[in-house]
Amino acid sequence: MNNRVVSEKPQAVYFYGTCLIDLFYPQAGIGAIELLRREGVSVIYPQSQTCCGQPAWNSGYRDEALAVARRQLALFPRPIPLVIPSASCAGMMKMHYPALFRDQSDEATALNVAGRVYELTAFLVDVLDIRLTDLGDPVSVVVHTSCSARRELGVGDKLHTLLRQLHNVEILEPENSAECCGFGGTFAVKQPEISAAMALDKAATVRATGAQRLVSQDCGCLMNIGDVIEKQNQVMPRQHIAELLWERTKN
Amino acid sequence: MSTEFRSNVAHALKQDAVQTHLRTVVDRLRAHRQGALSDDAAFEQLRNRCEAIRADAIRRLPDLLEQFESNAQRNGIQVHWAETTLQANQIVLGIMQQHRATFLVKGKSMVSEEMGVNAFLQSHGIDCLETDLGEFIVQLADEKPAHIIVPAIHKKRREIARLIHGHFPGLPYNEDIETLAQSVRHFMRDKFRAAPVGLTGVNFMVAETGTLCLVENEGNGRLCSTLPPVHIAVTGIEKVIARLDDLPPLLNLLTRSATGQPITAYVNMINSPRRPDDKDGPDEVHLILLDNGRSRIAGDPELLETLHCIRCGACINHCPVYRQIGGHAYGTVIPGPIGAILEPQKQGFNAAAGELPQASTLCGACAEVCPVRIPIPAIINRLRWESVRKNQQSQNSRPVVPGAGSGRKPLEALIWKIWAWCCTHPGIYNRLTKLATRLRNRLPADMGVWTAVRKAPKPAQATLHEHLRTMNIDHE
Numbered sequence A: 001m002n003n004r005v006v007s008e009k010p011q012a013v014y015f016y017g018t019c020l021i022d023l024f025y026p027q028a029g030i031g032a033i034e035l036l037r038r039e040g041v042s043v044i045y046p047q048s049q050t051c052c053g054q055p056a057w058n059s060g061y062r063d064e065a066l067a068v069a070r071r072q073l074a075l076f077p078r079p080i081p082l083v084i085p086s087a088s089c090a091g092m093m094k095m096h097y098p099a100l101f102r103d104q105s106d107e108a109t110a111l112n113v114a115g116r117v118y119e120l121t122a123f124l125v126d127v128l129d130i131r132l133t134d135l136g137d138p139v140s141v142v143v144h145t146s147c148s149a150r151r152e153l154g155v156g157d158k159l160h161t162l163l164r165q166l167h168n169v170e171i172l173e174p175e176n177s178a179e180c181c182g183f184g185g186t187f188a189v190k191q192p193e194i195s196a197a198m199a200l201d202k203a204a205t206v207r208a209t210g211a212q213r214l215v216s217q218d219c220g221c222l223m224n225i226g227d228v229i230e231k232q233n234q235v236m237p238r239q240h241i242a243e244l245l246w247e248r249t250k251n
Numbered sequence B: 001m002s003t004e005f006r007s008n009v010a011h012a013l014k015q016d017a018v019q020t021h022l023r024t025v026v027d028r029l030r031a032h033r034q035g036a037l038s039d040d041a042a043f044e045q046l047r048n049r050c051e052a053i054r055a056d057a058i059r060r061l062p063d064l065l066e067q068f069e070s071n072a073q074r075n076g077i078q079v080h081w082a083e084t085t086l087q088a089n090q091i092v093l094g095i096m097q098q099h100r101a102t103f104l105v106k107g108k109s110m111v112s113e114e115m116g117v118n119a120f121l122q123s124h125g126i127d128c129l130e131t132d133l134g135e136f137i138v139q140l141a142d143e144k145p146a147h148i149i150v151p152a153i154h155k156k157r158r159e160i161a162r163l164i165h166g167h168f169p170g171l172p173y174n175e176d177i178e179t180l181a182q183s184v185r186h187f188m189r190d191k192f193r194a195a196p197v198g199l200t201g202v203n204f205m206v207a208e209t210g211t212l213c214l215v216e217n218e219g220n221g222r223l224c225s226t227l228p229p230v231h232i233a234v235t236g237i238e239k240v241i242a243r244l245d246d247l248p249p250l251l252n253l254l255t256r257s258a259t260g261q262p263i264t265a266y267v268n269m270i271n272s273p274r275r276p277d278d279k280d281g282p283d284e285v286h287l288i289l290l291d292n293g294r295s296r297i298a299g300d301p302e303l304l305e306t307l308h309c310i311r312c313g314a315c316i317n318h319c320p321v322y323r324q325i326g327g328h329a330y331g332t333v334i335p336g337p338i339g340a341i342l343e344p345q346k347q348g349f350n351a352a353a354g355e356l357p358q359a360s361t362l363c364g365a366c367a368e369v370c371p372v373r374i375p376i377p378a379i380i381n382r383l384r385w386e387s388v389r390k391n392q393q394s395q396n397s398r399p400v401v402p403g404a405g406s407g408r409k410p411l412e413a414l415i416w417k418i419w420a421w422c423c424t425h426p427g428i429y430n431r432l433t434k435l436a437t438r439l440r441n442r443l444p445a446d447m448g449v450w451t452a453v454r455k456a457p458k459p460a461q462a463t464l465h466e467h468l469r470t471m472n473i474d475h476e
């Protein structure tokens, strides 16, 4: 799927870091911003951003989701793209804000913002047509494509498009790659037993590739799978795609 | 918090052998489906057509049912309406008593499972014999089907061999499925000949002709509906379609999605009881149309898509949760994603099934394969909201699911309130996240089941907000 709605390379974009990256994986956010800036796009990071509201939306707490989402809407007044280094959060804004704000007074604003949302890898590939030169040592990475990227936004292949530009990176796919890792946000809290069983299965297939690193476009999956692997005392550093790309291509 | 569902899950997850077996079968079903979809574009076109057929049928449900009823009646089929499963069972019982019948043979039917007709009739001294091989195995084991297409999906071959040998000591022990099937078939033949009544389900009802369509692979459905002098068909009211022309695309999609077959071995089209010049067929055909909450569901513009389902089972085969826990853990007649949306709507949130919308990571695998494109994750989202909604609030839709709001727990609601307050006050949010980073080495290492298999997540040394304040970027 081509998610391109702007025809020319924008001069500036808003950047939405997501709460998970904010607290656990800031390097992913920094990597993404550096990549964007190197392409000549200036990045605006509204400091008042918090969370997109997805956890409450997926739990049925729509009033709370709406209140939180509404606060985010106000942060993106200019008609420029909004880039999000997570398919899950991008999916929330792009695919679910229209339903969340249906019949609300600010529905038009929500639709406007939703229309400007890009998942990072899709933005790098489809809009910026980014060209990367690999400066890193040979490494093998196992790729986990998040369900939001694969099925909700249809941008799962962008991760591979980007990685294939890095000549020293060997890309490995786990068996049963399309299967969910079992995170599911609040699912992991509400049904921890099923979530744990799924995470164990996913970690096993990921480990079986023998890759040196685990890469994804979504930090929720990285945390879920990576923390299982760590618990098993295995060394397989996890990296968000943006962090990996920046690390291997910066001068 | 332990619920019925969670203890079912805990039990299911402990059965390693069953789990491993289940995965193998589910993977095979996935591969079969994949193998049956050679041309992507043609398949998507077929899906479009079938989605439209089902949407149109459910939109015009009352009209089509009326049309169907009058055509079926004109053909000589006796149509009965049942609001509840009890009524449906009583109608079956009435027909049995009218014919002084104490025994019936049964084809595979999920609606008969919904009715619990076997147990009901048994309590009135009437025996039911399941004649579908999978259902027969489940019946011998005194269990419930674990899948809507493959009822004995959880049973390994050896287990089946032992089960059959245990019930038919006269048969030599054998693990070859074909041989086993042959022996069962042999046993069934006499039963079919002797049975006064045959009961089956229905896949589709054609309104314009009054036809019942039933597909199957073993021929037992045909025998149940032709050999005994009385045929009782049971089905849900949502199975109606407008035209005979709608049938070929639906059957095509149904069988490919279910088992990867281009067509089933048997396609039964039942129009009427035996006519004077017919070589076979029952003297009476009864159709029982069960509502059991369906018309209530049909009244909601979002939820009604649940009724588009053609029961192919593809969503079940592709569900990562089902793959882990199997069918019985759901505790409902229909398991998997379709069960997780349908059963709570039928039974209400106060029932154990009310928890089933939580049995999903919202990964979207179900919607991706659903032949009629039911937006299962969106319906799950809607049901999660229904479950915790405040009943009094002036939302634009009335609660349609019984027990709406009963899932709202004060503590959980409070946590979401606090969460929302923090996330709408960036100053507070930033202070809290910063605090978490400063306490990163002192956070609890034990977080229940999460940390039973994972290390506890550890906040970064500083938040992205903090990092970026020192970078030269616009914060607007």
Ligand code: SF4
Binding pocket: B257, B308, B309, B310, B311, B312, B313, B314, B315, B316, B338, B366, B369, B370, B371, B372, B373, B374
């Ligand atoms: S919901 Fe869709 S995929 Fe699932 S059984 Fe029904 S038709 Fe098949």
